[in-house]
Amino acid sequence: MSFLRTCILTLFISSCINYYSLATSIAPDSFADLVTKVSPSVVNISTTQKATHKAGQNGFLFPHGSPFEEFNELFERFGIIPGWEPEDTERFISSLGSGFIIDPKGYIVTNQHVIADADEITVILNDESKYKAEIIGSDPKTDLAVIKIKSDKIFPFLKFANSEEAKVGDWIIAIGNPFGLGGSVTAGIISAKARDIQAGNFDEFIQTDAAINKGNSGGPMIDINGNVIGINTAIYSPSGGNVGISFAIPSSFASPIIEQIKKTGKVKRGWIGVIVHPVTEEIADSLGLKEARGAIVTEVQAGSPAETHGIKPGDVLLKFNGKQIASSRNLPRMVAGLSIGSSANIELFRDGKLKTINIKVDEVPGEAEVKKQERANNSASSVLDLLGIEVAELTLELKQQLKIDPRQPGVIITKVIKGSKASRNNLMRRDIILQANQKSVTSPAKLEEILSQVIKSKRNSILLMILRNNQKFYVGINIGEK
Incomplete structure (x- = not known):
């Protein structure tokens, strides 16, 4: 009888555990309690950058044929030259982003592109209180940054969970500052893991x-337990709005980098030299x-x-x-x-x-070696001078600005040099070179390599494949002509 009771009790406990596991994987009736718990640790970030507008053309000139063209002459009578700025003027550029507090002392994680070149950073908490913040450090390669609130107060904070344990199909919420509207909550599932969107050597995103x-x-992707499993970074959108495909940096990848930045203000990476x-x-x-x-x-x-x-x-x-190298990018x-x-090993x-x-x-080698490597990858080489262009890496931030698929x-x-082969073939600044001789161009060095082979x-x-204003076309350039 005792044995029977033990078996029944074991089955009961097992059933409870299975039920609990199933229950936690099903969408809750409401995310309200979770949002209430984590929102105080999520912040809106407002940055201000000083920009000097040089004297000269300012673009304010009614075009020929415009019904307002006569106002150009009117301005001239009063000594105002249309389309001309008489002296340098200082202007302020503002931008908005999100972040989250990771330490009671007010350390905040965000994206590097959110605070890049900022002269002033203001952090707005969930209760509308505002604080100035300073940059502790950033890492452009992974688009991660750490800033700190200038205050001695104790702040609520979020903890990182192991994103490796998160599964495709798990529920998540994201909190941030979309379009500057302030703290907004959205929910969804993990659509995919380890997404490589060609944003750099270190991208392995969570898709939602x-x-x-x-x-x-810069805002957090939060699991059902209220812990951070990702930092929201990029969206895939032809229109600039949400189409249901977004990407976050996994916490398991980001956490060690953030810890380095927090302690030293910079990131040191391992290197073996291949x-x-x-x-x-x-x-x-x-x-x-x-x-x-492998690789x-x-x-x-x-x-x-x-x-x-x-x-x-x-x-x-x-x-x-001991881990398989699935591809050279890993x-x-x-x-x-x-x-x-x-x-x-x-x-x-x-x-x-x-x-x-x-x-x-x-x-990773020091500054001198890095500059040497950059020169090797620099588009101003004699080979690319042949075309008369200078090119740069298509970063994730540029892809977002130009509304390009982040995987592209x-x-x-x-730069296009006047009178060069590129200029004569109507190539323009901000054109994107996708392919050269039907080979994918992944970096300035790759373009130089293909051109050298030719x-x-x-x-x-x-033969170059060009992307301009979301339109692809081919351009053939005779590199033999002078």
């Missing part, structure tokens, strides 16, 4: 269908790999940990610290996440055999 709009940037490319089906087949996965090493940088520990060009890196994230001086494929190497992670790779033209092959022309 919650109604996130401009101004929500340049890698994707392993295609053809590469895998030629090397005898059973499947196309093939194309270059080992001199003096790097990779060189010291014997990694060679042609090696296919398959695992890093490796920088894996390495960057390790602390400087720590060791890591790399499983690689070389000459038909698997090999394991233990490597010590170093710090490409480079943006920042020159070496002794072909006279290059």
